Amino acid sequence: MGSRANVAVRRDGTWVHHGSNGLGYSLDAWLAPGPEPALAMFGTEAWPVWEPGQWQWESTCEAAALIDVDARELLFFVDIDVTGRLALLEAYGRTWDGWTIRWAYNGLADVTDALGLDRSVLDRDPWDNTDLFKWHRPGPGEQLVLDRLITVGDVAYGLDHNAEDPWTVGPALLDQLGDLPRVDALPGMPRGGMHLDPDGRAAGVWSLGPVHHLTERFAERWPGWTLEFWEDRHAGQAARSGWRFPDPAAGVDDAIRRLGERVLDHWLPATPENRDEWPKSTRLDPFYGMRAAGLAFDGLQRIVDVLLGPGREPIVVAEYAKRVL
Template structure:
C-alpha cells in the first residue's frame, strides 16, 4: 500500500485547495502534534491536486484545515489515535497544539471532507465493491495477546460475545447475514482486550449499535444494510456499547500517565530524526531541522 493521505485547505477566501502525499498516512496524528504553524506551510508547499480525489479504497488518512472557521477535520487508519490506550491522550495533545481550533473526527473518511466543502461525497465511493467479512477469532488466537490487538468486539443480546480480526470490513457492513456467520463461531463470553471497534446486536429489539476508532465508508448508510432494524452509529463512544451489553465488553482500564509517556516517546521518535530513530512519513523530512527541533523541545516539555 502507498498509504496515501489527502489534505484540504480552506483559506479565508472560502475556496479550497487539495494536496496529497504518498506515505502521508504514516504518522498523520504525530504530524498534527506540531500545530498549524508547522503543518500548514508544509502542506501548502506541496503541489496542488486539481480535479481528482482519492477514493475510499486508496485514501488511508486525511485532514481538512478550514482557516475561516478554524476547524480541523481528520482521520487515520493507523497510529496512536486509532489505538484504544492512546486515543484520548493523542486527541488531547493535538487539541493543545491547535488552540482555538475545533477538532472533528471524520467517521466516513474522505467523504466527510467533501461534505464540509459542499462537494458530492459519492464521488469518492468505490463502485461494485464487495463486502470483505472480518475473520472470527478463536480462543487461543495470537492477536488476543497483543497490547494493541486488531480486534472488533461483537456482542449479541445479553449472552454472547464474539471477537473478530480488525481486517476487512467493519461487521456492521454485513447486515443481518452477520448473525448467521457468528452462530458457528466461538463465543468468548466477554471481551477483556482493548478493541478498535465494536458492534452490539439486539435481536429482540432488532436494534444495532456500532462504533469505531477509525473510519467506515458510507458510515451514514448502515441502516440500509439492516432493513427492518434500527441502527445507531456511536462514533468512538465504546462506553455506550458496554452499557448495552453489561459485563460483555470490559476492556482494560487505561493508565493515562503511561499512555501519555508512550505517546511522548512515539512523537520524539517521529520528530527527532536522531540516529536509530525512524523518521515516519513525509512531513518531518519536509521541514527544516530547526523547526523539527522546536517541535521536539515542545514534546519533551509535556
Template sequence: MGDRANYVVVEDGSWQLYYSHWGATTVDVDILDGPRSAARFLRAQRATDRTDWLDDTWCEGAVLADYDNSRLLLFTWHLDDRDHRDALFAVLARTWPGWRIDWAYEGLRELAAYVGADPSAVTVEPSEPTRQAPLQAVEPGEEEYATIVSVRDDRGPRAYSLFVDDLPELLAHGPALVDRLPQEARCEGEQVVPADGVHIDVPRREVCAWISDTLFTARCPELPDWPGWTWTFWADRYAEQVTAAQGAVRFLPPDLRPAVAMLAGRIDRLGERDPAASAHALADRLREDGSEVRVSPFVDAHTVTGPDPGERAALRAVLAELG
C-alpha cells in the same frame, strides 16, 4: 510504493487541496505541534487542482484544517491501535486549543463533503458484495485488536470477543450473525477497550456500532444486509455499548501513558525523516547492485518541515504532563 495522503487548507473563505506521496504514515507527528506548525507543513506539500483528489482506495490518510472556523478533521490507516488514537487526540486537544477536532469516520469522503466537493468523486464502489468475515475468537493477549459483539435477546444479554479484519465484513452476516457467534468467543468480566464494537438488540431490531478507524457506511440510514433494522453509529463512544449491553460488557479504564510515550518516540524518530530521500537512496543501492530502477515523479511529492523551538517546547510540555 507510497503512503498517499491528501490535505485540505481552508482559509479566507476558500480552500486548497494538497498531495503527499508519503504523508499518511506520519499524520500524527506532522500536526502535533499545533495549528501554526501544521499550516507550514500542509502548505509545503504539492498543491493540486480541486478536482484532483485521491480516492478511498489509494488515500491512506488525510487532514483538513479550517483556519476560518477552527476545525480539524483527520484520519489515517497508520495508527497502531485505539490507545495511539486516543493519545493523539489528548495531545491535540492541548496543542490546538479552541479547535474542534474530529476523526473522519467516512475517510476522504468526509473531507470532500466538508468543502462542498462531490463525495462520489473519491468513492470507489466495490465490484462485488462484501464478503462475510470468518467468525473466530480473539487470541489471548490480542484483546486490544478485538471486536466486541454484544447481543440482547430472549436469552439475556451476552458478549463475544472476535478477531475481525474489517467491520463491514462482520456486519455483512446480517441478523443471522446472532446465531453464528461462536460459543468459544464468549467473554465475561472487564476487557481492555478493543478496536470496535457491535451491539445487536433483537427485540428492538436495532444494530449499533462504534469504531476507532473508518467505516464508509457510518452515515447510511440503513445497512444493506439488515433490512428493516434500525442502524445507529456511535462514532468512538464505546460507553454506549456498555450501557446497551446491560452488564454483559465492561471495559477497563484506559491508561494512555504508554501511548503518549510512544508518540514522543515517534516525534524523535520520524519528525524530520525525509521519505523521498530514503526512496532515492534505496533506488541508488538497487542500481549499484545491477538492478534497473525507474523512479516515479510522485516520489518527490513530500516536503519535510519542522516546528519552531517554542512550538516544540510546548509540545514536549504537553507530552510530559500526559505521560
C-alpha cells in the same frame, strides 16, 4: 500497500489538497506540533497540489485531515487504537489551542463533505458482500487478535482485522456468528463494536475506523432494523450487553509520552542543529517540508512541553536528540 492519505487546507475561502501513499504513517506526528508547523510543512513543494477531483479511494484511505484556517477547525482521522486516540485528542487540544478538533468518523468522506464536494468525487465500494471474511477466514488454530466485538445479548464474538466491517454484511451476519470465536474475557480494548438485538431488530455501532456514512446506508442494508451510532462511545455497547470494557484512559500518560517521542523522531532531523547531516542535493526533500517550519531544539522543546501537559515527566529535547540523531 502503504498508508494512503489526503490532507486538505482551506484558507481565505479557497482550498487545496495533497496526498501520498505513505502519508498516513506519519500524519499524527506531523499534525501534533500545531497549526503553524503543519501549515508551513504542507505549503512546500514537497507536497504537490492534487487536482480537485483526485482523491484516495475511500475504503483504502487510512488517514485524512482538513486544516480549516478560516474556521480554525482541524477535522481528521488516523489509524490508531482507543488509548492512543485519547492521548492524541488530549495533546492536540493543547497544541491546537483555540481550534476545534473533530474526528472524521466517516473517514475521507467527512473531509470532502466539509469542503462541499459532491459524493461522486470519491470512489466508493458498494455494500454488496455478504461474507464476513471476504479475503481470509482465520483457521481454528489462529489466536484471536481482537479488533472489533460483536455482542448479542450478553454473548460476545471477536473479530480480527481480516473481517469486513460487520455492519456492511447486513442480516446475513447473523447466520455467521456461530462460526466466530466466542469471547469470555476481553484480551484488550477493541477498536469498534456492534451490538445486535435480533428480536427488536435493533443495532448499535461504535467505531474509531471510518464507517463510511453508516447512518445513511444502514436502512438499505438492514431493512426493517433501527440503528444507533455511538461514534467512539463503547459505553453504548457495554450498557446493552453487560460487558465491562477495559478503561482506555489508564494508559493515556504512557501514550502521550510515546507521542512526544514520535514527534521528536520525525521533526528533529529537520532542525538547524542537524544541518551538517542534511543532504547536499535539493532535488528531493527527505524531510517532507518540515524545514519550512523553522523549528530548532528550543522550539521543539516548547511544543513537547505543551504536548505533554502539566504534571508529566518532561522530555529534554537536547538529551533525546543525542540518542536519535
